[in-house]
Amino acid sequence: MLFHSTRGGDKDKDFASILMQGLAEDGGLFMPDHWPQIDIEKIKGLPSFIEVAKEIVPHFTSSSFTHEETISIVENAWHDFEHKDLVGIKTIENISVLELFHGPTAAFKDFGLQLAAAFFNQVLEQEDKTAIVLGATSGDTGSAAIDACRSYSRIKSFIMLPNGNMSEVQRRQMSTIAADNVFALRINGTFDDCQDLVKQAFIQRDFLQSDQYLLAVNSINWTRIVGQICYYFYAYNQLAAHQNLNFSIPTGNFGNVFACYSAFKMGLPINIISVAVNDNDILHRFFGSNDYSKKQVHETISPSMDISVASNFERLVYDFFLDRNTSKCAELFNNFPSQGIELDETTWSKKNKLFNSSSVNDAATQEIIQSIFQHHHYLLDPHTAVAMQEAMVSASDKNHFVVLATAHPAKFPDVYKKLGIDLTQTPTALRGLFEKTEQLHHFDSNYDQITSFISSHN
Numbered sequence: 075m076l077f078h079s080t081r082g083g084d085k086d087k088d089f090a091s092i093l094m095q096g097l098a099e100d101g102g103l104f105m106p107d108h109w110p111q112i113d114i115e116k117i118k119g120l121p122s123f124i125e126v127a128k129e130i131v132p133h134f135t136s137s138s139f140t141h142e143e144t145i146s147i148v149e150n151a152w153h154d155f156e157h158k159d160l161v162g163i164k165t166i167e168n169i170s171v172l173e174l175f176h177g178p179t180a181a182f183k184d185f186g187l188q189l190a191a192a193f194f195n196q197v198l199e200q201e202d203k204t205a206i207v208l209g210a211t212s213g214d215t216g217s218a219a220i221d222a223c224r225s226y227s228r229i230k231s232f233i234m235l236p237n238g239n240m241s242e243v244q245r246r247q248m249s250t251i252a253a254d255n256v257f258a259l260r261i262n263g264t265f266d267d268c269q270d271l272v273k274q275a276f277i278q279r280d281f282l283q284s285d286q287y288l289l290a291v292n293s294i295n296w297t298r299i300v301g302q303i304c305y306y307f308y309a310y311n312q313l314a315a316h317q318n319l320n321f322s323i324p325t326g327n328f329g330n331v332f333a334c335y336s337a338f339k340m341g342l343p344i345n346i347i348s349v350a351v352n353d354n355d356i357l358h359r360f361f362g363s364n365d366y367s368k369k370q371v372h373e374t375i376s377p378s379m380d381i382s383v384a385s386n387f388e389r390l391v392y393d394f395f396l397d398r399n400t401s402k403c404a405e406l407f408n409n410f411p412s413q414g415i416e417l418d419e420t421t422w423s424k425k426n427k428l429f430n431s432s433s434v435n436d437a438a439t440q441e442i443i444q445s446i447f448q449h450h451h452y453l454l455d456p457h458t459a460v461a462m463q464e465a466m467v468s469a470s471d472k473n474h475f476v477v478l479a480t481a482h483p484a485k486f487p488d489v490y491k492k493l494g495i496d497l498t499q500t501p502t503a504l505r506g507l508f509e510k511t512e513q514l515h516h517f518d519s520n521y522d523q524i525t526s527f528i529s530s531h532n
């Protein structure tokens with residue numbers, strides 16, 4: 075399997091190159107040259123999440139790794155999960171909550187990032203090189219990236235945290251790591267400032283040693299998507315008895331939804347994919363009224379979905395709406411965000427076959443948390459609650475809904491304090507955070523100061 079850019083510039087790339095490169099040269103996103111087909115009957119009978127993943131991952135890695143190498147990485151990639159089969163499932167009437175928060179940072183991002191980090195390390199060992207991971211985070215990406223990379227001594231992680239809306243638990247998950255290859259940089263600026271600094275660093279690369287990789291851990295890295303495709307097939311493995319599976323997914327950068335769509339293209343039977351967002355509604359405006367245009371970010375109680383543009387959305391436009399026409403895709407996205415995207419009516423209407431969307435504000439999110447807690451004694455995190463709404467409206471005996479639970483509620487204690495709900499369980503991953511000392515390196519949004527810090531710790 076080889077890969078190419080959604081904008082047509084990069085072609086015939088092997089897995090290891092796109093893993094290490096992240097974004098394509100032309101600014102596009104990497105896509106597999108075709109969708110591998112999975113034998114869905116075989117998936118039904120598999121005994122564990124890892125066995126399911128072993129049926130998925132090798133399809134994408136075959137251009138760079140032998141089957142045995144991939145299998146060995148898959149067997150060892152995911153670590154420190156509290157659930158024996160990694161993913162939990164809690165069924166409430168016609169809704170199953172797919173609990174993806176049992177990993178070491180208590181959010182679903184452990185699935186994508188641990189797999190990516192294991193492959194990073196494999197390439198670095200084979201080539202005897204080292205790497206810098208540089209990322210910006212508004213919430214859960216940073217801690218998952220740090221945790222996934224910290225045990226690999228060839229990788230040093232520098233993660234920028236903006237001033238802003240992340241919860242104290244989220245911040246402490248990054249600032250209390252006592253490891254000499256991990257640095258949390260507190261930037262006096264917004265998330266967009268941090269992302270701009272990361273972009274500039276990827277262009278200038280003036281702080282790297284010769285032969286050193288600069289790795290991107292943001293959600294456009296294809297290997298993160300691969301790690302996430304696995305749990306959609308696992309959901310089928312566990313829930314295939316229900317006819318008509320629908321997935322409702324709380325989303326920001328569209329990575330998790332694109333993984334679901336990928337699973338669909340690989341043969342997973344899916345009725346509807348429900349795209350659920352908070353007040354940051356660019357995706358809802360697109361699916362609801364064909365308007366994909368950038369607006370200001372609003373702070374919400376589901377901060378990991380507070381985005382102004384959804385970086386993985388280009389992949390869906392390219393594959394689903396434009397039937398893989400690279401020049402049309404390049405035209406649309408080279409002009410974005412200065413020009414918003416509006417598809418022609420017939421092209422846009424294709425969405426009706428597979429997608430719907432909803433935007434859920436903070437008040438409604440809180441009501442959903444209350445209601446599910448009161449009636450079912452089950453606590454949803456605020457991101458998951460956003461996706462619960464559509465499931466509560468549309469689930470029935472004939473239409474089972476799977477809601478993706480992307481974070482553990484204990485990451486957002488303030489939300490429950492306000493609702494008067496006691497958080498009774500804290501996962502091991504989050505214990506002791508408030509007793510540890512924080513180690514934050516403070517910077518203004520200044521490229522030279524930040525990169526000279528990186529050079530001197532490299």
Ligand SMILES: *Cc1c(COP(=O)(O)O)cnc(C)c1O
Pocket residue numbers: 181182183213214215293324325326327328329330331378379457480481
């Ligand atoms: C990152 C994140 C999301 C959004 O995921 P995308 O793949 O960017 O759509 C949702 N919920 C939580 C808890 C997250 O950390």
